[in-house]
Amino acid sequence: MRKAVLDMGTNTFHLMVVEWDEAGSWRPLHRNRVFVKLAEAGLHHIGDAAFERGLQAMHAFRADLDAWSLDPGEVTAFGTAALRSAANAPEFIQKVYDQTGMRAQVISGEEEARLIYLGVRQATPWPARARVLIMDIGGGSVEFILADRQEIFWKRSFNVGVAVLHRLFHRNDPISAVEIADIEHFLETELTPLWEVLHVQPATCLVGAAGAFDTIDLFAIDPATKPPLYGYLPAPAFDPVYQLFIQSTRTERLDMPLLAPERQEMIVAAVVLIRYVLQRAGIQEIYTSTYSMKEGMVADSQVGG
Numbered sequence: 001m002r003k004a005v006l007d008m009g010t011n012t013f014h015l016m017v018v019e020w021d022e023a024g025s026w027r028p029l030h031r032n033r034v035f036v037k038l039a040e041a042g043l044h045h046i047g048d049a050a051f052e053r054g055l056q057a058m059h060a061f062r063a064d065l066d067a068w069s070l071d072p073g074e075v076t077a078f079g080t081a082a083l084r085s086a087a088n089a090p091e092f093i094q095k096v097y098d099q100t101g102m103r104a105q106v107i108s109g110e111e112e113a114r115l116i117y118l119g120v121r122q123a124t125p126w127p128a129r130a131r132v133l134i135m136d137i138g139g140g141s142v143e144f145i146l147a148d149r150q151e152i153f154w155k156r157s158f159n160v161g162v163a164v165l166h167r168l169f170h171r172n173d174p175i176s177a178v179e180i181a182d183i184e185h186f187l188e189t190e191l192t193p194l195w196e197v198l199h200v201q202p203a204t205c206l207v208g209a210a211g212a213f214d215t216i217d218l219f220a221i222d223p224a225t226k227p228p229l230y231g232y233l234p235a236p237a238f239d240p241v242y243q244l245f246i247q248s249t250r251t252e253r254l255d256m257p258l259l260a261p262e263r264q265e266m267i268v269a270a271v272v273l274i275r276y277v278l279q280r281a282g283i284q285e286i287y288t289s290t291y292s293m294k295e296g297m298v299a300d301s302q303v304g305g
Contacts, residue, residue, distance in 0.1 A: 081140025109157020
């Protein structure tokens with residue numbers, strides 16, 4: 001059986017086609033992602049250029065579905081932060097359906113967090129009874145999940161994604177110490193519920209889901225020793241990556257062959273966010289997961305039949 005899932009994120013739309021075997025295991029057949037930057041004008045309105053980029057991405061995905069003989073009406077397509085917040089999101093979703101036949105569903109931040117948990121749990125072998133803090137950094141929102149391998153204890157989505165932080169605070173090149181301090185002050189206030197729950201239920205292990213954490217893999221972990229679906233590093237090993245990016249200019253990042261083009265603009269805000277969470281939460285070790293919401297959508301559909 002084949003199925004397609006589509007994560008319509010704030011910065012990037014991701015399509016994945018998967019196939020199940022008779023034993024119930026699944027494998028990816030095809031992946032495609034398009035950097036759309038829906039929130040370049042802010043989370044509350046999809047600008048004209050971003051609106052068109054989003055539609056063009058969906059047309060490209062429709063061509064992918066046709067190539068795999070999949071009915072666009074059967075694709076599971078979930079919209080996240082930008083499509084939750086933008087006043088013209090319903091218009092965008094309707095045009096996607098009218099033009100491509102794909103019906104997108106906007107999900108809550110808590111549902112997004114649950115799917116992220118289902119995704120990273122498949123990829124990352126943290127100890128069975130260990131409580132971990134899972135973190136998924138999107139363009140519009142960041143999801144935090146406190147969980148072990150059996151259950152979720154707490155989950156929440158916050159509108160502090162990298163597109164938000166970059167637009168509000170990152171103006172100098174390289175980023176200034178004042179801008180970093182402003183981001184950290186903003187995070188201290190906006191993430192108050194996270195600090196409160198970690199005070200009661202601390203977690204010293206962070207599991208980072210895809211996105212910016214894929215970049216950390218590339219810059220901090222030897223690819224010869226890294227397993228295919230996850231990475232591991234002690235928290236202090238993150239600091240050289242942090243220093244590299246906060247000291248870099250946009251031109252210097254353009255010349256970094258390991259840094260994907262869609263990360264060059266917002267990776268600085270991402271590493272400032274990550275470092276603050278590491279320090280504020282007392283994180284001692286980091287797992288990075290190549291799986292996130294898309295793979296959670298697959299797992300969820302499998303369980304649901």
